Amino acid sequence: METSTVNNNFKSEEYFINMGPQHPATHGVLRLxxxxxxxxxxxxxxxxxxxxxxIEKMCERDSYQQIVHLTDRMDYLSSNINNEAVCLAVExxxxxxxxxxxxxxxxxxxxxxxxxxxNLWWGVMGMDVGALTTYFYAFRDREMINDIFEETCxxxxxxxxxxxxxxxxxxxxxFVKRVKEFIAHFKTKLxxxxxxxxxxxxxxxxxxxxxxxxxxxxxSYGASGPVGRGSGYSCDVRKLHPYSALDxxxxxxxxxxxxxxxxxxxxxxxxxxxxxxxxxxxxDNIPEGDYKVETNAVIKLPKGEFYxxxxxxxxxxxxxxISTGTKNPYRLKFRxxxxxxxxxxxxxxxxxxxxDLVASMATLDLVIPDIDR
Amino acid sequence: MTNEALQNLIxxxxxxxxxxxxxxxxxxxxxxxISVQPADLHQLMFxxxxxxxxxxxxLFCLSGVDWGKELGVVYHLESTTHRHIIVxxxxxxxxxxxxxxxxxxxxxxxxxxxxxxFDFFGIKFNNHPNLKRLFLTEDWDGFPLRKDYVDEIxxxxx
Numbered sequence: 040m041e042t043s044t045v046n047n048n049f050k051s052e053e054y055f056i057n058m059g060p061q062h063p064a065t066h067g068v069l070r071l072x073x074x075x076x077x078x079x080x081x082x083x084x085x086x087x088x089x090x091x092x093x094i095e096k097m098c099e100r101d102s103y104q105q106i107v108h109l110t111d112r113m114d115y116l117s118s119n120i121n122n123e124a125v126c127l128a129v130e131x132x133x134x135x136x137x138x139x140x141x142x143x144x145x146x147x148x149x150x151x152x153x154x155x156x157x158n159l160w161w162g163v164m165g166m167d168v169g170a171l172t173t174y175f176y177a178f179r180d181r182e183m184i185n186d187i188f189e190e191t192c193x194x195x196x197x198x199x200x201x202x203x204x205x206x207x208x209x210x211x212x213x214f215v216k217r218v219k220e221f222i223a224h225f226k227t228k229l230x231x232x233x234x235x236x237x238x239x240x241x242x243x244x245x246x247x248x249x250x251x252x253x254x255x256x257x258x259s260y261g262a263s264g265p266v267g268r269g270s271g272y273s274c275d276v277r278k279l280h281p282y283s284a285l286d287x288x289x290x291x292x293x294x295x296x297x298x299x300x301x302x303x304x305x306x307x308x309x310x311x312x313x314x315x316x317x318x319x320x321x322x323d324n325i326p327e328g329d330y331k332v333e334t335n336a337v338i339k340l341p342k343g344e345f346y347x348x349x350x351x352x353x354x355x356x357x358x359x360x361i362s363t364g365t366k367n368p369y370r371l372k373f374r375x376x377x378x379x380x381x382x383x384x385x386x387x388x389x390x391x392x393x394x395d396l397v398a399s400m401a402t403l404d405l406v407i408p409d410i411d412r
Numbered sequence: 413m414t415n416e417a418l419q420n421l422i423x424x425x426x427x428x429x430x431x432x433x434x435x436x437x438x439x440x441x442x443x444x445x446i447s448v449q450p451a452d453l454h455q456l457m458f459x460x461x462x463x464x465x466x467x468x469x470x471l472f473c474l475s476g477v478d479w480g481k482e483l484g485v486v487y488h489l490e491s492t493t494h495r496h497i498i499v500x501x502x503x504x505x506x507x508x509x510x511x512x513x514x515x516x517x518x519x520x521x522x523x524x525x526x527x528x529x530f531d532f533f534g535i536k537f538n539n540h541p542n543l544k545r546l547f548l549t550e551d552w553d554g555f556p557l558r559k560d561y562v563d564e565i566x567x568x569x570x
């Protein structure tokens with residue numbers, strides 16, 4: 040009884056602590072202002088802008104072909120899907136129908152990008168909670184995808200393979216063979232990931248019941264991608280608004296209802312399996328034909344407003360173009376998935392410990408240039 | 413719900429069509445657009461979210477726009493139950509002190525998005541819990557995404 044009186048009278052002090060901008064767990068230049076009481080988090084306030092390049096303003100200066108190149112530098116781990124988003128928006132505005140070959144190749148490359156991105160996330164996720172081995176496993180397997188991309192278009196990370204009207208070049212003769220090799224290889228490696236990390240008791244203890252996000256809050260905070268789907272919110276743009284060849288394939292939307300960090304983890308693991316299945320369905324049936332349709336050297340969009348959604352590895356990317364009929368957009372807004380996902384960090388971290396914040400933040404899979412743009 | 417049905421339903425919410433004019437258009441856009449007066453914005457948004465027939469619970473894009481003469485905000489809304497989409501636009505000609513009501517209390521994601529709009533367009537939002545610059549530093553002069561922004565050292569536009 041005496042002890043409780045003492046505890047009630049004891050007033051602890053809240054204080055601020057800076058996490059970042061050079062903290063290893065923020066994977067980039069994100070600064071978090073933490074208000075903490077002992078080890079308990081009272082408030083998380085992100086401070087952004089360390090890598091802001093004002094891409095939206097630059098877009099008002101550039102032609103539509105040039106804009107595609109800037110999108111690589113947003114979410115650099117989904118660069119191909121970002122490129123595709125702008126290309127689809129321009130093609131829809133011009134009412135260009137790209138050949139089936141383009142659609143299928145875009146989908147295959149997009150899903151390979153998703154695997155590569157989730158793969159890297161898995162590696163650093165393990166690293167954030169203290170398991171360094173995952174990082175090397177992930178990089179070993181991701182290297183194969185990067186090699187395929189390098190052979191296809193010469194770049195490993197910022198591909199610029201899509202252009203309005205199709206693709207910059209046709210696929211390399213080795214493409215099909217190497218993709219099949221990768222799928223066969225990765226099918227034997229992905230179960231190892233589960234043995235190494237997923238089924239690890241210490242890892243599970245750190246993930247289960249931590250960073251809780253309800254379905255209602257996920258929708259209200261505009262969560263998308265694996266963050267939304269970990270809370271049972273069915274938000275896969277590939278299912279809701281299919282683009283490219285995604286209406287020709289069958290796959291399951293990875294959904295978990297728990298809403299904790301482990302649910303978001305499981306969604307991404309399942310998505311790697313689903314992406315492999317999509318690639319397998321398409322790789323033997325790449326239609327013959329042209330790899331692009333000719334567009335005018337100067338692309339002018341008709342007057343009006345155009346909106347295109349795609350599902351990147353992080354969630355819903357929106358491209359909102361307001362055109363006045365000239366060769367530059369009047370206004371171009373990128374609705375980036377990371378920005379909305381970051382806004383719920385405070386919600387899931389308050390009341391937890393700093394160690395849990397690192398683990399929860401890792402399951403949001405933030406890419407800072409995507410947030411800052 | 414189809415765009416036509418949406419338009420008919422939303423029209424029934426307006427008590428006096430003369431003072432609170434809503435403009436509907438599907439021209440030059442793939443979605444149904446509504447233009448609303450700043451004074452009616454919050455009430456309309458509240459209805460769009462909470463009416464069970466519309467139930468626009470997902471604010472997926474909130475953009476500031478400088479139309480030259482006017483400044484404004486464009487809200488893209490989707491319903492996760494009915495899967496229909498609507499675009500709400502609000503504009504003001506007051507470039508010195510543009511103010512709209514915040515929709516933070518309706519969609520939590522608006523808090524960050526409105527701070528971004530404040531940062532780049534200088535549009536203020538009433539009842540916003542934490543309205544300050546998000547990307548730029550506090551002492552930054554001007555609002556870069558406005559069309560009349562003077563970029564003296566050619567940092568952005570070469």
